[in-house]
Amino acid sequence: MRVRVQLFSLLREAVGSDELVVDFGGLTAGELWTELEQRFPALASFRPSRAIAVNRQHAQESQPLSEGDEIAFFPPVSGG
């Protein structure tokens, strides 16, 4: 399936891009992250702390993805 991936803050800086369109053979948000780590090894160190949103909702690694979903990965939030 094809999904849109947005990256924020340190993850955006690690990859050098704020948005990727990814053709993806897996099922879940966690599998998508693993695939991104393979393409962008600089992401690996963020795995323990990074959060996931699917279609603008906070999500877990187990969240199944669908064609056209908007996925976002980001470090712990620090607004305010």
Next chain:
Amino acid sequence: MRVRVQLFSLLREAVGSDELVVDFGGLTAGELWTELEQRFPALASFRPSRAIAVNRQHAQESQPLSEGDEIAFFPPVSGG
């Protein structure tokens, strides 16, 4: 002794005056109140709830008074 008595809010309205100078034969703030009650019977109903200040400090009925003290009697505060 001679003391200055200030009355506020409903007590002022009950007596019809915001300040009295009282020549007083007693010792304590509570005794002064009792003397005022005798002069102004309308004060009696306020006894259970009225507060006392002596020289701008919250005080108890047992507070001894001195010549020249500034005494205030007032109903429960309701600012804010």
Next chain:
Amino acid sequence: MYIEITERAISTEDALKKLDLKGLGGLVTFSGIVRPTDIEGRPLSHLEYEAYTEMAHEELHKLCQEAAQRWGVHQIAIMHRVGQVEIGEPSVVIAVASEHRAEAFAACRYLIDTLKQTVPIWKKEICML
């Protein structure tokens, strides 16, 4: 630390102007606004506030000192109206700034709660005729 008991209108903005925010990170304000009805729902015309002004100043000063001791907050402004206050107008405004937000929230809440319990100011509700 700024304390004012005044017959003139007051506002959050007025209180904020009295604070020096330099180096501070959290700013909390409270305004108590005159509601259109009394506690039993009867419509009010306005309120009238009366203060034992000198003692109220001293009591408010003590409250500020307590807040400074308990929470380390030093930037505090308290303004309270006396006289006639119309529906919708603030009768009291408190502004507190501190390094971090927890202290400003705690001090502001303490100040308004304690003001209502100990500071010699009285409200009279004037009913609609």
Next chain:
Amino acid sequence: MYIEITERAISTEDALKKLDLKGLGGLVTFSGIVRPTDIEGRPLSHLEYEAYTEMAHEELHKLCQEAAQRWGVHQIAIMHRVGQVEIGEPSVVIAVASEHRAEAFAACRYLIDTLKQTVPIWKKEICML
């Protein structure tokens, strides 16, 4: 309920203008102001904030709905800066009005605490060179 994520300067006054105070008695505001040093005391030049704007809007909207359910408060304004924010400027302002003060304090505190935990906005500290 008013939510704004903006590159322009914000202020307590701006947030207050978004509230309808009619009939309400308690108004609490919080401003988070950029401090001149980082957590280790190093001097900062400024902060840069970045948001996942669409999701941040939705999350803030959810927080307002939670505050409405828990405390019955409906007059809420939240403004958050993105982009460069200078030392001494507010990065976030929250204003909450309610019938009585306890609800406004509780909701305002909840909103800033939860904003910092769940809303997708990130701060970057730019050190003095």
